[in-house]
Amino acid sequence: MNTNLKTTLIIGALALGIVLLFRSGSPSNPESGAGTASNVVTAAGQQIVTIDVNGGYSPQRSTVKAGVPTTLRFITDGSYDCSSAVRIPDLGISKNLPATGTTDITIGTLAVGTIQGTCSMGMYSFEIVAQS
Ligand SMILES: [Cu+2]
Numbered sequence: 001m002n003t004n005l006k007t008t009l010i011i012g013a014l015a016l017g018i019v020l021l022f023r024s025g026s027p028s029n030p031e032s033g034a035g036t037a038s039n040v041v042t043a044a045g046q047q048i049v050t051i052d053v054n055g056g057y058s059p060q061r062s063t064v065k066a067g068v069p070t071t072l073r074f075i076t077d078g079s080y081d082c083s084s085a086v087r088i089p090d091l092g093i094s095k096n097l098p099a100t101g102t103t104d105i106t107i108g109t110l111a112v113g114t115i116q117g118t119c120s121m122g123m124y125s126f127e128i129v130a131q132s
Pocket residue numbers: 082083119120121122123124
């Protein structure tokens with residue numbers, strides 16, 4: 001009985017230690033660091049901007065390079081709110097996204113400046129900032 005209790009305590013302490021080690025290791029993961037990872041990936045001469053759509057747009061601001069072919073990749077996942085109806089008036093874009101899925105919208109090359117996008121009601125917004 002006494003030995004069992006000791007064993008239980010030791011196993012419990014070890015498990016707690018492993019959990020703490022795991023948790024303290026997480027924030028140093030660069031991909032999960034808030035605000036540090038970019039949502040813009042450049043591959044084969046074009047840049048892909050990934051935007052999560054669900055009750056708004058995340059991130060709200062994306063920074064891209066002007067003059068580089070650009071694709072906006074909207075990710076929906078059970079997004080039944082109006083943010084799934086994307087409007088980018090500056091580019092003449094109006095698109096209804098599926099409730100769940102990946103939708104690429106090719107927008108060509110941007111000039112230096114900021115493009116505004118919104119949901120169909122103008123309630124949620126995002127912007128694409130093109131820099132030289
Ligand atoms: Cu809306």
